[in-house]
Amino acid sequence: MDDFKRREFIKLSAIGFASIALQLNSISSYAQSANAHFGKWHKDTSLNWDAFLERLTQLAKTQHKPHWEQKRYTEQVKQLLLNCNFPEFENVKKEIESFKNKTPNWIEAARLHKEVDFQVSLFQFEKGEYISHHDHPDMTGVINVVSGNLLTKNYSITEQLSTTREVIKNGRKEVLRKCAIREVGNEVVKGGDVSILTADEGNIHSIMPNELTQLVDVFTPAYKPDTNANWYKVNEDEFYMGRENIFEAEYAIKELSEVHTITLSGEELNRYVGSYKINDKNFLKIFRKDEEIILERTRSLDASGRKISLLPYEQNKFWISGENTRCIFNMDGRKAPKSITLYTIPGAGVTANKIM
Numbered sequence: 001m002d003d004f005k006r007r008e009f010i011k012l013s014a015i016g017f018a019s020i021a022l023q024l025n026s027i028s029s030y031a032q033s034a035n036a037h038f039g040k041w042h043k044d045t046s047l048n049w050d051a052f053l054e055r056l057t058q059l060a061k062t063q064h065k066p067h068w069e070q071k072r073y074t075e076q077v078k079q080l081l082l083n084c085n086f087p088e089f090e091n092v093k094k095e096i097e098s099f100k101n102k103t104p105n106w107i108e109a110a111r112l113h114k115e116v117d118f119q120v121s122l123f124q125f126e127k128g129e130y131i132s133h134h135d136h137p138d139m140t141g142v143i144n145v146v147s148g149n150l151l152t153k154n155y156s157i158t159e160q161l162s163t164t165r166e167v168i169k170n171g172r173k174e175v176l177r178k179c180a181i182r183e184v185g186n187e188v189v190k191g192g193d194v195s196i197l198t199a200d201e202g203n204i205h206s207i208m209p210n211e212l213t214q215l216v217d218v219f220t221p222a223y224k225p226d227t228n229a230n231w232y233k234v235n236e237d238e239f240y241m242g243r244e245n246i247f248e249a250e251y252a253i254k255e256l257s258e259v260h261t262i263t264l265s266g267e268e269l270n271r272y273v274g275s276y277k278i279n280d281k282n283f284l285k286i287f288r289k290d291e292e293i294i295l296e297r298t299r300s301l302d303a304s305g306r307k308i309s310l311l312p313y314e315q316n317k318f319w320i321s322g323e324n325t326r327c328i329f330n331m332d333g334r335k336a337p338k339s340i341t342l343y344t345i346p347g348a349g350v351t352a353n354k355i356m
Contacts, residue, residue, distance in 0.1 A: 048089070049091065052083075052084050056077065056080060057118075060221075070199060075196075078142055081142060081216065086216050091112060095112075096124070103350070105128070106129060107129055108123070108125075109122070110122045115222060117220065117222065118218060118221060120216065124214050125148070125150070125213045127209065127210070127212055129209065130209065133232040133233070134206070136197070137203075137230070139219050139223075140199060140219070140220045141217060141218065142196050142217070143207075144194050144215060145189050145191050145193050145214075146214040148211045148213025148214060149210055150208060150213050152187060152206065152208075153185065153186050154183070154186075154195075154202030154204070155181040155182060155183055155204040156184050156201050156202060160177065161180060161248075170317070171262075172258065172319065174252040175256035176252055177253050180240050181204060184201060188210075228254060230252070231252070232250065234249045259319045260313060261312055261313055264312050269293050271337065272340075274286055274337070275355050275356040276340050276352035278352040281300075282299065282352075284298075286310075292309050294307050294308065294310065295308050308320050316330075316331060320342075326342075
């Protein structure tokens with residue numbers, strides 16, 4: 001507005017003024033984003049989505065400093081989240097309003113934003129759905145409950161125990177190790193509240209909503225393709241060696257796990273070949289190469305993607321080579337595959353229906 005002379009502004013027609021007025025929301029949005037970028041932000045500032053990302057981008061860069069203060073960082077992210085009204089943000093509102101329970105007995109997740117330094121995700125839980133004890137290796141997490149409420153428990157590892165044992169689970173030999181963990185958090189987090197974990201404190205946690213619940217989660221840094229959470233079985237019935245708030249837990253040592261494969265005939269391998277559709281933007285192509293079958297995930301049937309070997313451990317059941325992901329071919333009455341389900345974490349599966 002500084003570039004306008006007063007007399008020139010007065011000469012604007014009513015239509016011209018209305019045209020400028022219509023742009024004020026957009027101008028305000030850019031100004032708010034710019035204010036965040038230039039540090040003109042304080043704890044009572046109400047942020048829009050762009051300003052929120054601008055501020056979060058600035059904060060996330062501090063993780064590259066020699067002595068990153070995770071507690072201070074997560075408190076700053078907490079304050080940032082408290083200054084956002086997520087249900088009013090168009091992208092979040094759209095996800096919430098279009099909610100469908102596509103994976104019964106498991107959460108629905110949507111990535112709202114991702115870059116190397118951080119990612120923002122929306123998780124939606126039906127009543128009865130929960131996430132058991134798991135960790136986020138070398139990451140911080142800040143959870144803002146948008147609606148509903150949940151019980152969250154947080155633990156820190158206090159001691160790695162020497163006790164190990166071997167089990168065969170889903171065709172994979174797993175070496176399980178026990179550890180002692182200390183409960184550092186046990187609270188009901190309600191709509192508008194924030195819960196925090198750092199890489200060193202409270203990183204092992206569980207989430208159990210009491211009703212339909214939505215939450216926005218900020219992970220720092222973002223998940224990478226080789227990031228794998230550990231899943232813990234916790235004995236919550238008694239304290240470990242009588243030590244208050246200390247519990248015994250067990251988890252699989254991934255480096256010592258291996259798949260026990262079986263051999264399938266050429267005829268059996270050919271049975272699985274075909275194209276499978278997850279949705280309009282995600283397809284799986286299964287083809288045979290010599291004495292194995294390959295999975296290729298693509299955006300369309302005409303596109304190419306990353307090719308990964310499937311390792312059979314039972315009839316119609318495979319592990320994806322090099323990943324903690326298994327897949328099961330669901331057969332029809334004629335023993336032909338009608339779909340394939342990928343399991344990346346316990347209890348959660350994504351199904352693709354055969355189309356060719």
